[in-house]
Amino acid sequence: MPGKTYVQATINGEHTDxxxxxxxxxxxxxxxxxxxxxxxxxxxxxxxxxxxxILDGRIxxxxxxxAVEAEGKEMTTIEGIANGSTLHPIQQxxxxxxxxxxxxxxxxxxxxxxxxxxxxxxPTEYEIRFWLANNLCRCTGYDKIIRAVQDAATTxxxxxx
Amino acid sequence: MxxxxxxxxxxVREATELLAEHGESARILAGGTDLLxxxxxxxxxxVNLVVDGKSIPELNEVTYDPQAGLTLGAAVxxxxxxxxxxxxxAYPGLIDTASLIGGTQIQGRATLGGNLCNxxxxxxxxxxxIALSGVANIAGPSGNxxxxxxxxxxxxxxxxxxxxxxxxxxxxPPPVPNSGARYLRFIPRNEMDIAVAGAGVSVVxxxxxxxxxxxxxxxxAPTPLFVKEAGEALVGMPATEExxxxxxxxxxxxxxxxxxxxxxxxxxxxxCEVLTRRALLTAIERAKEA
Numbered sequence: 001m002p003g004k005t006y007v008q009a010t011i012n013g014e015h016t017d018x019x020x021x022x023x024x025x026x027x028x029x030x031x032x033x034x035x036x037x038x039x040x041x042x043x044x045x046x047x048x049x050x051x052x053x054i055l056d057g058r059i060x061x062x063x064x065x066x067a068v069e070a071e072g073k074e075m076t077t078i079e080g081i082a083n084g085s086t087l088h089p090i091q092q093x094x095x096x097x098x099x100x101x102x103x104x105x106x107x108x109x110x111x112x113x114x115x116x117x118x119x120x121x122x123p124t125e126y127e128i129r130f131w132l133a134n135n136l137c138r139c140t141g142y143d144k145i146i147r148a149v150q151d152a153a154t155t156x157x158x159x160x161x
Numbered sequence: 162m163x164x165x166x167x168x169x170x171x172x173v174r175e176a177t178e179l180l181a182e183h184g185e186s187a188r189i190l191a192g193g194t195d196l197l198x199x200x201x202x203x204x205x206x207x208v209n210l211v212v213d214g215k216s217i218p219e220l221n222e223v224t225y226d227p228q229a230g231l232t233l234g235a236a237v238x239x240x241x242x243x244x245x246x247x248x249x250x251a252y253p254g255l256i257d258t259a260s261l262i263g264g265t266q267i268q269g270r271a272t273l274g275g276n277l278c279n280x281x282x283x284x285x286x287x288x289x290x291i292a293l294s295g296v297a298n299i300a301g302p303s304g305n306x307x308x309x310x311x312x313x314x315x316x317x318x319x320x321x322x323x324x325x326x327x328x329x330x331x332x333x334p335p336p337v338p339n340s341g342a343r344y345l346r347f348i349p350r351n352e353m354d355i356a357v358a359g360a361g362v363s364v365v366x367x368x369x370x371x372x373x374x375x376x377x378x379x380x381x382a383p384t385p386l387f388v389k390e391a392g393e394a395l396v397g398m399p400a401t402e403e404x405x406x407x408x409x410x411x412x413x414x415x416x417x418x419x420x421x422x423x424x425x426x427x428x429x430x431x432x433c434e435v436l437t438r439r440a441l442l443t444a445i446e447r448a449k450e451a
Contacts, residue, residue, distance in 0.1 A: 022166055046263070046267060059266050060270050063197075064194050064198070064267075066193065069215075130265075132264075133351070135264075
């Protein structure tokens with residue numbers, strides 16, 4: 001049985017290297033090897049979106065990415081969203097709108113929202129709902145999440161103006 | 162997951178040599194949205210080599226030329242298709258399907274090439290590609306060959322690919338003037354589900370008359386189904402709802418679905434009629450605007 005593979009990548013702006021087995025998912029390595037446990041494991045088959053990260057500019061579910069595929073790639077996890085101890089406006093907005101209860105889905109929603117607002121700073125409710133359709137939440141009923149995204153978009157637009 | 166090895170070849174030749182050497186125990190990886198689930202699910206315990214196709218230039222190609230048509234590498238993810246303005250403008254029928262497979266995260270990885278090679282009867286992109294007269298470009302140890310998309314899937318999860326062969330790209334002829342296409346599926350929710358039935362269609366108009374048409378169905382046979390007779394019945398007919406109803410009736414008759422948790426035989430046959438009719442009417446509208 002062959003050994004582990006050496007992988008180099010950029011995670012949240014920092015050069016990172018790790019050893020992994022080719023069968024290990026990127027999710028498993030982020031959590032169990034690198035220790036970035038903010039990324040949550042839900043379904044482990046791409047349905048729930050709890051593990052959403054940004055990989056080379058696009059949101060993906062790292063449960064469906066092999067860690068060896070991350071060689072040379074850039075990624076942002078939930079740990080890369082806040083600026084030090086200052087919450088990102090999206091995080092602040094999720095708090096203020098009570099857009100979470102148990103919190104397991106929240107990192108995935110926040111990362112997915114970050115990617116949405118980077119690409120489309122002023123999305124319609126319809127666009128928000130479809131963009132976030134790959135993120136499941138069993139607590140909130142989604143409406144508070146949608147309002148949090150809308151509020152965050154407004155705050156970020158005003159900050160830019 | 163059981164132990165696997167991973168290789169990342171940089172040429173088609175390297176990849177086909179690996180596939181020829183390892184046969185059934187090797188699989189090509191593109192977006193991984195089906196493959197990694199299957200590997201983890203215990204249905205592919207014989208597979209111990211994953212050959213990543215994403216570093217092979219031909220598999221990443223997106224080339225559109227109004228004369229030559231569209232060449233789409235087998236490893237191009239959905240978002241790169243619908244974010245490409247030229248492709249989105251020329252092939253709205255392809256965008257219908259690229260933008261409804263999974264959600265945003267899945268579309269960041271999933272590929273039409275993978276959807277075809279996965280050969281699920283419900284593969285959403287396959288009827289859309291059949292309607293657009295797509296051709297699968299295959300490379301293998303004994304050279305290259307091309308197979309129309311409608312002949313690619315041979316049974317559930319079975320394809321025409323032989324030992325050592327791989328899908329390199331998909332080719333679509335250039336859209337002719339006054340043509341339109343549409344893919345529609347029925348699922349019980351708004352997004353993120355497997356088609357109970359789906360219909361991919363295309364039409365070419367000539368002054369209000371249908372010059373040619375193609376109809377294909379998802380989820381109602383062991384493979385995505387090309388309903389040649391439904392398209393042929395429209396040739397020379399006026400582009401009206403009355404004509405469209407004849408073709409959608411033929412689509413319903415051609416469907417041979419099973420009853421399962423997603424729907425009954427009767428329900429699925431009914432859906433084939435409705436989806437084909439609605440898809441054809443939209444395709445005709447698109448053809449008038451084209």
